[in-house]
Amino acid sequence: MFDGKKRVVIENPRPRVDDGRFPAKRALYETVEVKADILVDGHDALRAVCLFRRESEQEHTVLEMTHLVNDLWTAEFQILAMERYYFTIRAWVDPYASWLNNLRKKHEARQDVAVELADGALLIEQAAARAPVQEDRENLHRYAAMLRESAQGDAVLLAGGAGVSELMARYPDPNTFSEYGQELVIEPEPAKAAFSTWYEVFPRSTGMGLAHGTFATLEELLPRIAAAGFDVVYLPPVHPIGSTFRKGKDNSPDAGPDDVGSPWAIGSEDGGHKSVHPQLGTMEDFERLVTIAKDKYGIDVAIDIAFQCSPDHPYVQEHPEWFRMRSDGTIQYAENPPKKYQDVYPFNFECDDWIGLWAELKSIFKFWIERGVRIFRVDNPHTKPLPFWEWCLGELRKEHPEIIYLSEAFTRPKIMYRLAKAGFTHSYTYFTWRNSKQELTQYLTELVEHAPRDYFRPNFWPNTPDILPEYLQYGGRPAFIIRLVLAATLSSNYGIYGPAFELCENEAVPGTIDYVHSEKYEIRDWNLEQSGTLWPFLTLVNRIRRENPALQQTWNLRFLPTDNDFVIFFAKESSEKAEPGSEVILVAVNLDPHNPQTATLTLPLEEYGIDESQTYMVHDLLGDDKFVWQGRHNRLDFDPRQLPARIFRLKRKLKRETDFDYFM
The missing domain is CATH 2.60.40.1180 (Golgi alpha-mannosidase II)
Known part of the structure; x- marks a missing residue:
């Protein structure tokens, strides 16, 4: 239905993700810059406002929008609460401002403006009829009379004065309002979503020598990590590790009796995703680590969520229907031909009991949230259905909007972006492989200047336990410094795979990006005090980041x-x-x-x-x-x-x- 009084067209409001299908994201205390193209025929003056509210509010806050250039208008508001914000846009032709512009032009041209002043007095009286406040009505009637009675020069000055202009702006004709017609959503994220510094460490390698480390020995490292300026300590899976098809050192298919296996082969007779490896300590030890890290050192302990099981996981016995069965009656293990991961069973998200499976997987997050964890790094989320993540993270966010989720999805860009839309806070990126000036400039321009910035937060990692890039393999210590400075200054969120990076570990399996003596399959005895360590430089870079808001x-x-x-x-x-x-x-x-x-x-x-x-x-x-x-x-x-x-x-x-x- 068209209405001839509503002449203004509102187009392309932003931030808007997929026409409002997904919320845009902003961290706590970040500013939302609302923009829209607002058009009208002819040369009449426009007014536009942004109306925003929190989810808990019924009434909107009204912000005047400012014209920038070429029909582009803008306004800003700040995220001050961890609840969803909603905004829309209203615009209309301002007959008084249009009249005033024309009046001034005629007066400056020394034309008679008696009729125009009478027209203006009528506009003021119409506004007075809309004014519910008696004092404002009286003042508007007084201004209308003065326009009719004053000399033309005085009347023109009066018409443009602050008093009458403010009152006229206060009482526009609502019958002329054009509305965008949809509330767009801003999803709030915790402040740490905007700025964080991650350090990845395997707890089992924090003991003395090659002794199996524990949560307690990791706790002893917290003062060092905090002093260097890291505020997130990320732990690979802390769960019991299976023994069936356990991998040996360097991913060997033949494990010896002393081989500790991969932490990503989750589950044994000691428990599954809701248990801790007994050699790391007890659940009480883990909760103590989380509490001490946060309360004493300002560090969040992040843990890995990997939705896969070892053949010894309790789920395999209790819910075999959650896995893909092969024609020979065996369960399908993970493969990435020619690589085989016989120690890992992926879940079958298309199984008949997918509702039960989804509910159980969501409960794993809930379990660890109840034990104080507020940051999760999620392993290979791109190999699980996108609708699952949208549902799971959406449900969790209703009760826990403060949680941060890091997506470890080294995959195609559109899938990485869709995971961010589905609810992931941060994502690993292609930075790890972008080395040249052209590659870095092109990639960062894509992230910073285009649509992904409204929902995709990059987290830059120069290395991970899975990735020792060729640049680090052959560039020596300078390469580590270069990649550190780039990661820490290009992105406000960055992390390192800790001891390996600070000690400039660069020996790879020939022809691969895999570490020799990979910590994924064995305990490492890191000499953190050895000469040549980057620790002082890391500390300096992190201090520069903390002291300079621009970074x-x-x-x-x-x-x-x-x-x-x-x-x-x-x-x-x-x-x-x-x-x-x-x-x-x-x-x-x-x-x-x-x-x-x-x-x-x-x-x-x-x-x-x-x-x-x-x-x-x-x-x-x-x-x-x-x-x-x-x-x-x-x-x-x-x-x-x-x-x-x-x-x-x-x-x-x-x-x-x-x-x-x-x-x-």
Whole structure:
């Protein structure tokens, strides 16, 4: 049904994911920037408002929208509660503002505006009839009379005055309102979703020598991990490990009597997904670890959720219908030809009792949530049905919106994005394999500037227990420094597979990306105090991240030009509004771990309030060096054997000009 009084068209509101099929996401305290294309015929003035509310509220908060350019309008609100936010858009032609614009033009052209003033007085009286407040009605009638009675010049000034304009804006004609017609949803996420620093460690390798570590020996490492600036400790599966078809060292199909097996072969006579490996300790020990980590050190303990079973898992005996049976009567084990994983049985999500299976798998999350876990890393979610994740995570979020889920889905981009839409908070990414300047620039531009940013939060990992990239295999210590700086500054969420990374472990099975002596299949005796460790450098990088708000965001990334394809240069600002005095972080990295490189770095000085003729200082936070530069082009050397990267800090020029008040 068309209504001739509703002339405004509202198009392309955002953030909007799949036409509102899924919510957009924002972390607690992040800002939602609402935008829409708002159109009308002719040249009439428009007004537009964003109406938003929390799920627990009935009434909307009304925000005036601002016209940016080319029919694009915007408004902002902040996420201040862990409940869903809903917003929509309303717009209408503003007859008073349109009339006032025309009045001023005619008056400036020295035309008689008596009729126009009478028209304006009528508009004011119409607004008075809509005003429920007696004082406002009286004031509006008074303004209408003054327009009719005053000299034309005085009347024109009165018509544009703050008093009458404010009252007229307060009482528009609701019959002219155009509504978008749908409330769009913002899903809140915990603050740590926006900024976190992960350290992965196998608890069984935290003992003395090759003795089996425990939750207690891991607890002893917490002060060290916290002091280095990590706020998430991620543990691979902590459950009992099966013995049937147990894998030996280096994924050997023949396990010896002392081989500990893969933690991902979950389940034995000691229990399954709701139990802990007896050699790690008791459930009480685990709960103590979680509590101590959080309360004393500000660290969240994240655990791995892997929906698969060893042949010895209680589920195999109790619910054989949950697994895929082969024609010979055996259960189908996991395969990725030519690799075989006889120690792992995947679930059959298409089984006849899929409802029972889904419910049980959701209850695994609930079990660990009740024991204090608030962060989960989920193993291979892309090999489980997407509808399952949408249901499971959606149900969990109703009671526990504070939970963070990291998707370990190294798969096709659209599936990774769909998992994020289904409810995953973070995702592993292709960063692990993006090495060149062109690859990094193209990939980060896709993540930061296009649709995925409304629902897909990247978590950058230079290595994992499954992946020792070739770049790290052959680049030596400089390669580890380069990838660390990139991960920690390009993304506000990053992590490392701990001891292997800090000790620059780079020996791979020839021709693969698999670690030799992989910790997935054996206990490792890590000498964390050995010379050459990256621990001091890791600590420095994490401190720089904590002390500089510009690095606590991902979406503020902007690439800047250099004249060398081996040197990447980018900026992040602490304020997206680019206010005077806001912090600017500039990161320059030599991507060549073998050779020194020299590059000219180009800065947009006009945006930073710095004149080309001025000298200005930048402070390198990695080397603690200060450089005095002049102009937009400055040349810099990068020796990978010394320091292959620089993280510069400067401040935009303040309105109050004093010596060096906008430097450093």
